[in-house]
Amino acid sequence: MSAEQRSGWRKAVQRALTRWGGFLICPRREVGRLSPEEGRHDAWWFGGLYLAGAEIDGLARGLASWASLRDLGGAMMFGAALGRSLLIPIVALTLAEVVLGRSRAYRRAVVLVPLLVGTTGVRGLSLLGVPVAPPTWLVPLAAGAWGMAWIAWIRPIVVPLPAREDEARTPEEGT
Amino acid sequence: MRGRWFAGLAWVLGVVVVAGVELHGVTTHWNDWGPLPPGEAIPEFTLQTLDGQRIETSALSGKVTVMTFWTTWCPSCRAELADLDAIDEAYDAGQVRFLAVNLEGAQHAGATKSMLEAFRKAENIESLPMAIDDGRAARALRIGPIPHTLVIDAAGKIRRVHLGRVRATTLQRDIERLLPPGSTAP
Numbered sequence: 001m002s003a004e005q006r007s008g009w010r011k012a013v014q015r016a017l018t019r020w021g022g023f024l025i026c027p028r029r030e031v032g033r034l035s036p037e038e039g040r041h042d043a044w045w046f047g048g049l050y051l052a053g054a055e056i057d058g059l060a061r062g063l064a065s066w067a068s069l070r071d072l073g074g075a076m077m078f079g080a081a082l083g084r085s086l087l088i089p090i091v092a093l094t095l096a097e098v099v100l101g102r103s104r105a106y107r108r109a110v111v112l113v114p115l116l117v118g119t120t121g122v123r124g125l126s127l128l129g130v131p132v133a134p135p136t137w138l139v140p141l142a143a144g145a146w147g148m149a150w151i152a153w154i155r156p157i158v159v160p161l162p163a164r165e166d167e168a169r170t171p172e173e174g175t
Numbered sequence: 176m177r178g179r180w181f182a183g184l185a186w187v188l189g190v191v192v193v194a195g196v197e198l199h200g201v202t203t204h205w206n207d208w209g210p211l212p213p214g215e216a217i218p219e220f221t222l223q224t225l226d227g228q229r230i231e232t233s234a235l236s237g238k239v240t241v242m243t244f245w246t247t248w249c250p251s252c253r254a255e256l257a258d259l260d261a262i263d264e265a266y267d268a269g270q271v272r273f274l275a276v277n278l279e280g281a282q283h284a285g286a287t288k289s290m291l292e293a294f295r296k297a298e299n300i301e302s303l304p305m306a307i308d309d310g311r312a313a314r315a316l317r318i319g320p321i322p323h324t325l326v327i328d329a330a331g332k333i334r335r336v337h338l339g340r341v342r343a344t345t346l347q348r349d350i351e352r353l354l355p356p357g358s359t360a361p
């Protein structure tokens with residue numbers, strides 16, 4: 001990799017971290033600061049981080065079933081674990097898109113930030129031995145509600161894309 | 176800008192650290208996860224039948240054994256028990272043994288026997304032998320989703336594991352593969 005490419009990567013990572021930090025501490029101001037092209041792939045990054053921070057245990061157990069049985073039943077166990085892991089971020093992103101509307105949906109990734117921080121934070125505390133034991137469904141529900149509140153809060157600030165530009169985007173570009 | 180950058184770095188690093196610790200847990204416990212696979216010998220544990228007898232797993236050798244783990248609140252389990260009850264009578268008891276092991280013994284040991292007697296009557300399960308597990312068998316066999324059905328050969332080795340409901344024809348095929356050639360089959 002050339003020095004120029006390394007410098008380009010470094011700047012992209014710095015911009016991403018600044019943007020993601022802004023989403024956490026001042027989401028409305030951060031969203032107002034950004035152009036529509038910035039952060040187009042944040043939903044994918046946040047989804048990947050969510051799986052890493054909150055769902056590794058469930059995914060690993062599903063994978064262990066597949067490795068143990070090495071048949072279709074085991075593969076279905078892993079498929080079920082994968083589906084359960086992806087359910088929460090997919091539902092959150094879909095609801096965020098509904099609230100934002102089609103022309104503002106490019107900012108729906110913001111809903112995943114509280115979900116990430118909330119669920120990973122609780123897992124981190126329990127790994128440290130802090131006796132945190134809410135019902136399994138409560139933490140993602142509360143964090144998801146927090147994310148939806150933010151989506152409703154930032155909606156007026158998100159610049160709607162003109163209809164022609166919005167229709168010209170492919171589904172991949174829409175994220 | 177520096178504050179936002181630090182905040183972004185902090186929460187991403189936090190996620191990465193939690194992921195790292197979880198991955199370490201995965202590598203440590205990997206061999207203990209997932210059901211006990213085919214090829215393993217059935218581990219030692221003791222079950223109690225509804226008529227008060229105790230069954231040691233060492234007593235299961237000598238016959239092909241179909242053992243299903245179930246609970247009364249599981250609809251798929253109830254359907255599978257009905258299938259097993261039907262095919263139980265089709266095989267020579269000297270060659271094939273069926274056993275339905277209820278997993279609720281760990282929660283309410285005393286009540287389970289009467290609960291299962293009532294369940295048998297309500298579901299019309301006539302001949303299928305039932306036993307109660309106090310949790311030890313479930314831990315030894317790493318029972319997860321139910322119904323969890325094992326087909327064990329006459330030497331006491333697990334030959335097939337079925338997670339979720341399994342069709343009667345599939346179980347019959349598994350049994351016939353383990354019976355000596357020329358054995359009586361339905």
